[in-house]
Amino acid sequence: MTIAESTLFWDTLLQLIEEGKVVPIAGQDLLTVDTPAGPKLLYAYLAEQLASYLGISADNLPPGSELNEVAYRFLAQNNQVEDIYPALKAVSSKAEALPVPEPLLQLADIRPLQLFVTTTFDSFLTRALNQKRFGGNEKTRVFAYSPTEVTDLPGDTKSLNSPIVYHLLGRSSSTPAYAVTQEDFVEFFHSLQSGTRQPPLLFDELNRQSLMVLGSRFSGWLARFFMRMPKRQRLSAGGKCDYVVDAEVSNDGNQVLFLKNFSKGTKIYRSGGVVEFVRELHSRWRERHPEGAGEIAGADPSSSGSPELEPGAVFLSYASGDAEAAEKLKTGLEAAGVDVFFDREQLEPGNDWEAKLRRSIHQCSLFLPVISRQTLTPERRFFRVEWNLAIDEAQKVSFSDDEAFLLPVVIDDTKIDDPAIPAKFRATQWKSLPGGQPTPDFVNRVQQLYRKYQKSRARA
Numbered sequence: 001m002t003i004a005e006s007t008l009f010w011d012t013l014l015q016l017i018e019e020g021k022v023v024p025i026a027g028q029d030l031l032t033v034d035t036p037a038g039p040k041l042l043y044a045y046l047a048e049q050l051a052s053y054l055g056i057s058a059d060n061l062p063p064g065s066e067l068n069e070v071a072y073r074f075l076a077q078n079n080q081v082e083d084i085y086p087a088l089k090a091v092s093s094k095a096e097a098l099p100v101p102e103p104l105l106q107l108a109d110i111r112p113l114q115l116f117v118t119t120t121f122d123s124f125l126t127r128a129l130n131q132k133r134f135g136g137n138e139k140t141r142v143f144a145y146s147p148t149e150v151t152d153l154p155g156d157t158k159s160l161n162s163p164i165v166y167h168l169l170g171r172s173s174s175t176p177a178y179a180v181t182q183e184d185f186v187e188f189f190h191s192l193q194s195g196t197r198q199p200p201l202l203f204d205e206l207n208r209q210s211l212m213v214l215g216s217r218f219s220g221w222l223a224r225f226f227m228r229m230p231k232r233q234r235l236s237a238g239g240k241c242d243y244v245v246d247a248e249v250s251n252d253g254n255q256v257l258f259l260k261n262f263s264k265g266t267k268i269y270r271s272g273g274v275v276e277f278v279r280e281l282h283s284r285w286r287e288r289h290p291e292g293a294g295e296i297a298g299a300d301p302s303s304s305g306s307p308e309l310e311p312g313a314v315f316l317s318y319a320s321g322d323a324e325a326a327e328k329l330k331t332g333l334e335a336a337g338v339d340v341f342f343d344r345e346q347l348e349p350g351n352d353w354e355a356k357l358r359r360s361i362h363q364c365s366l367f368l369p370v371i372s373r374q375t376l377t378p379e380r381r382f383f384r385v386e387w388n389l390a391i392d393e394a395q396k397v398s399f400s401d402d403e404a405f406l407l408p409v410v411i412d413d414t415k416i417d418d419p420a421i422p423a424k425f426r427a428t429q430w431k432s433l434p435g436g437q438p439t440p441d442f443v444n445r446v447q448q449l450y451r452k453y454q455k456s457r458a459r460a
Helices: 007-018 042-054 066-075 081-095 102-108 124-134 182-192 200-208 220-228 253-262 274-288 320-335 353-363 382-396 440-459
Strands: 022-026 032-035 038-041 115-118 141-144 164-167 210-214 242-245 266-269 314-317 366-371
Touching (some): 007 274, 022 102, 038 042, 042 066, 115 124, 314 320, 320 366, 366 440
Parallel strands (some): 022 210, 314 366
Antiparallel strands (some): 032 038
């Protein structure tokens, strides 16, 4: 239904946000940047820069489809489509130096919003969250989907200690891993609608939460498919309330009529543009929650003290001399959407540190001890404490091969029968990863165990 500004509308939306029941879907219309030629939408600015980079005309680019038009003109000169993506990444990297758009900072200031989905490929939303919530420190977690690599959320968002940005249509890359052309959009939407290519945990969240679609510029059937995609039933079946703030939708009479008849829970905002909507939302939020008072308890991860392992994460245990190899394992697993506990500083010895460590190991989905010559010592070193607690945890429950808890990784020529290695590890199937370089089959194995744990935890 079409709505006008009203106290009831704003109060309902703000209450849903306070209860943690809203996911913003941030689109390109939120990205007005201050360029040397004055304020301009980011995609329009990038299209001009890309055209210049590729040596083609940037005259009369159609609003909202500028990048696609530049791609058409480039291909019309018998060029290869694969060359567009590294070129666009090059000009996008320079644009990252521009200030963060104000609407994104205003969204980032609304602390109960923890999961952000973006239909753009830039990093401005992540920068806004880091700037607003963490003083510029890079603590926001970032995930990206592509038709060739399905990356899911690490788990139930309510259990996470940091905000998440999920790039639904890919993230800037030198390969076609993000949507630029209309053909890319078709491929992404086709893949996202496939039962085997959907990110299930993300779609569970989008199906359960109220969506706040902000300036994504989806028109016609694309907008309808987008609204239907995460749902487990027909649009007309009703359910939760979604909010659409998008000029492409509100100015399309047929679209409005369709949603009015078949998605009555969808509210279409037509009292202004998306920038004005976010400004008003932020203003009303601040009236209810003034700076320094009235914030939702625990909503700001930076104020919660020393964080512990997020429930369901993979616990990576290593000797300090193997930190470089452990970092490679962490990077490879996180690229596959696996949440990894790695930062030992979070559990440094101090008050109640061993109880905190035991609690973290109890909550992890998988324990990965990194074994090397560095670990061939009986001394009570930090990793030894972790190992002993993990062995205790493994002995409490009988795990099948499909429910492994211990997954030892050897990174050098250490032998499996070395007496310095715990018998429980020697009796467990090892994985040899020289130098800590993860292999595809190892990543797939960890990913399967991780996802199985997350699903069982969600059911519980």
